[in-house]
Amino acid sequence: MFIMRIDRVTIYSFSVKLKSPFKIALGVSTTSSGYIVRIETNNGLIGYGEASPAKNILGDDMESCLTTLKLLSKKIVGMEIKSMEKLEGIISGIKGSASAKCAISMALWDLWARAHEEPLYILLGGDKPRIETDYTIGIKGVKETVDEAVMLAKMGFKTLKIKVGEDPKEDVERIRAVREALGDKVNIRIDANQGWNYEEALWVIKEIKDLDIQLIEQPLPANDLKGLAKLKAKSDIPIMLDESIHNSYDAITAIKLNACDVINIKLMKAASIKEAIKIAHIAEAAEIPVMVGCMAELQVGILAGVNFACGLNAIKYADLDADLMAEKSIVNVRSMEVPFRFPIERPGLGFEDKDINYDLLTKEAEVHRD
Numbered sequence: 081m082f083i084m085r086i087d088r089v090t091i092y093s094f095s096v097k098l099k100s101p102f103k104i105a106l107g108v109s110t111t112s113s114g115y116i117v118r119i120e121t122n123n124g125l126i127g128y129g130e131a132s133p134a135k136n137i138l139g140d141d142m143e144s145c146l147t148t149l150k151l152l153s154k155k156i157v158g159m160e161i162k163s164m165e166k167l168e169g170i171i172s173g174i175k176g177s178a179s180a181k182c183a184i185s186m187a188l189w190d191l192w193a194r195a196h197e198e199p200l201y202i203l204l205g206g207d208k209p210r211i212e213t214d215y216t217i218g219i220k221g222v223k224e225t226v227d228e229a230v231m232l233a234k235m236g237f238k239t240l241k242i243k244v245g246e247d248p249k250e251d252v253e254r255i256r257a258v259r260e261a262l263g264d265k266v267n268i269r270i271d272a273n274q275g276w277n278y279e280e281a282l283w284v285i286k287e288i289k290d291l292d293i294q295l296i297e298q299p300l301p302a303n304d305l306k307g308l309a310k311l312k313a314k315s316d317i318p319i320m321l322d323e324s325i326h327n328s329y330d331a332i333t334a335i336k337l338n339a340c341d342v343i344n345i346k347l348m349k350a351a352s353i354k355e356a357i358k359i360a361h362i363a364e365a366a367e368i369p370v371m372v373g374c375m376a377e378l379q380v381g382i383l384a385g386v387n388f389a390c391g392l393n394a395i396k397y398a399d400l401d402a403d404l405m406a407e408k409s410i411v412n413v414r415s416m417e418v419p420f421r422f423p424i425e426r427p428g429l430g431f432e433d434k435d436i437n438y439d440l441l442t443k444e445a446e447v448h449r450d
């Protein structure tokens with residue numbers, strides 16, 4: 081049988097400006113910076129992955145991410161693309177930057193799917209040809225929030241995610257203003273990014289109880305699972321956990337404590353596709369719906385998220401919008417028809433080398449077989 085081996089791993093960095101500054105309770109960002117990993121095999125197939133490091137959530141940064149990318153590249157060069165369990169074992173076997181581990185995992189799953197000549201979501205077992213995404217509005221004034229919400233609704237978005245968590249009173253004002261401006265035309269989710277304390281969260285929940293809010297994401301600090309369980313028991317609005325749940329262990333812990341109604345899986349937090357699948361299956365077993373979210377990924381990471389979301393039944397919601405906020409695209413592909421995201425119906429993640437804007441990428445390192 082033909083053996084497919086990894087011949088070469090190339091790591092590129094990028095930094096793309098956002099269309100406007102994006103503010104959440106944890107800070108403001110003005111760029112999307114990260115790495116693209118390109119893995120080539122001896123038979124000419126190429127797989128792609130993306131790392132989106134985030135100090136405040138993942139604990140990694142550009143520097144630590146690159147260190148881990150180089151280390152993993154050395155470990156996988158020469159290996160066969162055959163058993164994903166074996167390849168994932170190498171990734172999970174090291175401590176290091178979560179986003180770097182995720183990028184390598186993504187590229188390996190992409191290659192594996194390309195080798196099987198099917199889109200990744202089909203090989204994950206899925207049959208959803210598309211999934212609705214929300215669009216996220218960062219923290220801004222009441223008028224700016226309403227203006228943006230009205231514009232997004234006009235564009236065709238059916239679900240808006242409003243960032244809150246800076247000032248409970250203003251948060252309530254902004255949510256109420258959007259609901260009043262748009263009536264029942266849109267679903268509203270809110271995300272506090274750990275910004276409230278227990279009393280504040282309880283107060284906000286009481287104030288917005290008649291505003292038909294679909295979900296409240298991460299109202300309390302990530303480690304306060306007991307507080308979150310107490311809040312969930314008192315809240316009529318479902319509580320979704322994001323920063324509290326990075327991996328399968330976190331998911332089991334939160335579920336045991338009855339601390340969540342919904343889980344937000346992000347490939348970057350899970351640090352690998354395999355770990356993300358594990359969380360989704362744990363959630364499904366516990367009858368907890370899953371949302372797939374993103375960090376600041378551009379097209380490669382978002383397409384992996386879309387394939388993951390369309391590949392598993394546990395996933396009911398998507399918040400896959402980060403690439404839409406960037407000024408430029410690093411891959412020229414179409415995977416959006418507002419409000420839906422769809423995987424490209426070609427092998428792996430579906431794009432080709434010629435679709436990549438290499439002028440936006442800077443080569444940082446290359447590891448190859450001797």
Ligand SMILES: [Mg+2]
Pocket residue numbers: 271273297298322323344373
């Ligand atoms: Mg979140």
